[in-house]
Amino acid sequence: MIQKLDFYYDVGSPHTYFAWKALQGVSKRTGLDVVMHPVLIGGIFKTTGNQPPWQAFGNVPHKIKYMLLEIERFIKDHNLVDFSFNSAFPVNTLLAMRAAIAAQEAGTHDDIYPAVFKAIWEDDKDISQPDILVQVLNEAGLDGATLIAATQTPEVKQALMDATQACVDRGAFGLPTFFLGDEMYFGKDRVWQIEQALQTA
């Protein structure tokens, strides 16, 4: 039986990029079907009263240092040799996530998020700039101009808000958040636990 994992993502979250990459290995080993759901991380933080870790622990330098150590370990353990930190971090992803919603409508969602993850977390592009985002989408074989135009419609704006609220309603407070059936997991460091849950299921 193929199992399904709901993966809530925002392309601006490095931990979400890491988890997405690592889960590709889990899928290969277990057949796990990872279903990607675009949401806005800023909306989750605002609704739940949470903050990004670099902000929540901005005054706890030892904690930030350890977070970076665990990122290094994760990169090494999963051989994520293409990763490079984005120099525009934190990148405003409102336009990109609306474009992902528009791509869902257009039936091209499976093409958009890998291209934008790569642009931010491998190619150091500032996709908050519309012209850069259009170029990234065009190079991925998508119709960048049409997708960006769609981001300005009330329907797409509302759909991203609704998707984000639905994620919060399931219990999320940050990203990446995963659901295996009704079992929620948070953070890149739960990828091993998800694989373990699949093996004992």
Added chain:
Amino acid sequence: MIQKLDFYYDVGSPHTYFAWKALQGVSKRTGLDVVMHPVLIGGIFKTTGNQPPWQAFGNVPHKIKYMLLEIERFIKDHNLVDFSFNSAFPVNTLLAMRAAIAAQEAGTHDDIYPAVFKAIWEDDKDISQPDILVQVLNEAGLDGATLIAATQTPEVKQALMDATQACVDRGAFGLPTFFLGDEMYFGKDRVWQIEQALQTA
């Protein structure tokens, strides 16, 4: 080759109790030598600007709920059937941790911390009360009155402060904190990672 893990603990931290219990399984499987170091968690928080999670995320109910879910999973995964949450939590552990330092001097440290962990996290005792702590120590075959008397000496008070500062100097910001050689790990959820590091060493 037997490997050594430095384990910094405060008996008042439930996550530290969980990690201590889970590491007993790792020791059985790998021969890992777990060396327990008494420190004061409140001192670590104060020095590093950190807070306990129930305080840092007190206004993020979804995060607290998820933390409790992960505690449930950890208890189930490691079969920690004796655990029960302490009704006096957060328990003031200053006296108990000073007693642990005094026990180090007396050569009875290996007897004191298992008894106090059990008193707090299995038997729901409020060991911040000196008479209750004395009773717990006596029942563990220790000389409770002598250890409690020792906690009031400047040497023991200073030794706990020094031990806590030494832990912070290695990079700690909370508990449980572990070092395998110079590699630091934080939190009960790193126990699997420590076991993995032992297997690939």
